[in-house]
Amino acid sequence: MSSIHNDNTGPEQNPNQELPPDPVHVLHRAAMREMQEPRDGIAPTPVSYILLCFAAVLWGGWYIGMYGGTWSADGLAEKALAGGAITAPAQNPMELGKEVYGVCMNCHQDHGKGVPENYPPLAGSEYVLGDKRRLAALVLRGLSGDLTVLGKHYNSQMPAWDNRDDEEIAAVLTYIRNSFGNKADPISKEFVAAVRKETEGKGEWRPATLDAFAASSAPAPAAPSAAPPTAATPQAQPK
């Protein structure tokens, strides 16, 4: 009895108390003695944890290598992921056009119907759907005066948009020709560049001067009748 007593150092142990000779108690005594007490101090990290961390880091590296693209910002562009060349992203003209239209919207409104008496409609407008050269010229250089659109008179001022580049102008023109129920062929930035060059130095149009310009033939390669000295635009002819 006393040997069992000495061996046990468990917290419940009261050395002053004699154990009753209860066999159940004696049985548990053995179990209590052999149970390990929690220990104080630092235990070494299990090797399996260390291996797990290594595996996670390796997998992460592999994943980034496989799917991360390059580390440049371009590497994350959709185009690069799609396998395209990483050059200036050629934006969809309708999307870019919609973006640029944000500035036109103030006057012509998001529905393109304008504001009666003040801002003419783009929806169904003969200026939008008609002669492309006239359209590009008026948007590039601005327009003011008594204008008739869809049988209604307007007499106000349309600012010039020549601070926008050819791609933006081409996109917004393509956009207004294919929105608000309009349907017409797109306008290329080469076309805009040609009209920009042709109208260089021309101030804001009046409806009459715009009509005269529209009536004059474009400086087409095979048009010797119109003899503008500077108008030898070589390549970019409207299709």
Ligand code: HEC
């Ligand atoms: C500050 C208001 C204003 C803004 C912004 C504006 N316009 Fe205009 N726009 C006008 C007015 C006013 C006229 C009519 C001018 C006149 O009465 O002679 C007009 C005329 C036009 C016309 C010819 C008439 C017609 O309705 O078809 C087109 C095309 C046009 N604008 C396109 C644009 C585009 C494209 C933009 C944006 C890049 C734009 N406008 C931005 C006020 C504006």
